[in-house]
């Protein structure tokens with residue numbers, strides 16, 4: 001039986017498209033959803049949202065019932081930017097596993113760990129401009145540029161050409177242009193998508209003739225069951241382009257979000273920050289606690305293949321189901337005092353990097369980058385504090401990322 005959504009008694013509307021949703025008490029709305037509407041039906045957008053930890057895990061761990069062929073996004077990303085195929089979170093098995101196997105070896109913890117010195121050099125280079133200044137925009141001057149640079153070197157993108165890099169950075173932000181409050185892209189975002197694809201096609205074609213020991217060369221020379229993954233002539237809608245886009249976009253924005261969020265949380269919890277400074281071995285715990293508390297990817301979507309009844313509500317076959325990971329990670333059925341940033345919690349299982357076959361490929365890299373940033377930045381920032389209002393990054397309705405995060409500190413203290 002389907003329990004009707006009783007709009008008259010709804011205290012809140014869950015609308016992640018609202019431009020101020022994430023800056024206006026999202027965690028209060030999540031709590032209400034978990035307690036009062038564990039199966040929330042959005043009249044406005046037509047999907048069902050699950051917010052309890054166990055329910056979200058059930059979705060992530062059953063890829064046959066909850067499928068990905070209509071994409072993980074709830075805006076028009078799938079239709080307008082990712083429809084070409086090859087984008088791992090938007091493909092079901094068996095193709096998903098075949099494509100993931102091509103790139104997986106490059107992202108295993110040990111392989112990624114070998115880049116630690118290079119990551120540290122990147123972080124230090126970005127600190128040189130502000131370490132003696134006393135103020136810094138953490139988002140612009142460390143959280144965003146670090147994953148951009150790390151990804152450039154890891155993927156084997158040309159470092160030497162700064163103009164190309166700057167241009168790519170502009171397009172990547174341009175890609176995010178949404179008509180405010182709607183699922184739609186701006187014309188500029190559609191243009192930027194085309195430009196990024198053309199750029200990647202040029203790079204892949206280059207690696208075909210000049211192979212190196214890098215991710216791009218692996219991708220362009222890969223075969224699946226003896227069949228080349230990449231056609232001789234790469235077109236923007238090719239599967240390989242979907243893979244390139246998700247590696248690049250997945251690799252930069254979410255990591256920028258995590259770095260900014262962690263430093264903000266530590267500004268707001270000075271007692272925990274002092275503990276980290278005194279005992280840097282706790283840094284991986286702080287990273288995980290930040291992923292849990294303010295999950296950079298707040299939601300992911302699936303299509304349910306048959307009628308399912310959850311907490312008395314029947315979700316009809318072919319409905320879109322939104323797994324709100326950002327809410328699940330604050331569920332007090334799973335975590336004691338979930339709204340507290342608490343290093344004593346240790347590293348606890350959470351769904352911030354997803355789970356199951358679509359679990360985040362880049363989690364080891366994101367963890368490494370955030371750890372190195374904290375190791376380098378915290379001793380320099382010392383007793384820092386937020387210096388003004390942070391500015392939220394206008395992106396897809398899935399993401400919790402800062403664009404400006406001004407911080408004040410005493411140089412050399």
Ligand code: HEM
Nearest residue numbers: 072088089250251254255258300353354358360361362366
């Ligand atoms: C803090 C940073 C990051 C967070 C919070 C994050 C989060 C996630 C989550 C929650 C998923 C699962 C999506 C789903 O189930 O639908 C995912 C998948 C994915 N992530 Fe990340 N991610 C981060 C960084 C990265 C990085 C650095 C890369 C670079 C390679 C990356 C690449 C991917 C890919 C390729 C997938 C799809 C995996 C698949 O479907 O098999 N992510 N990520």
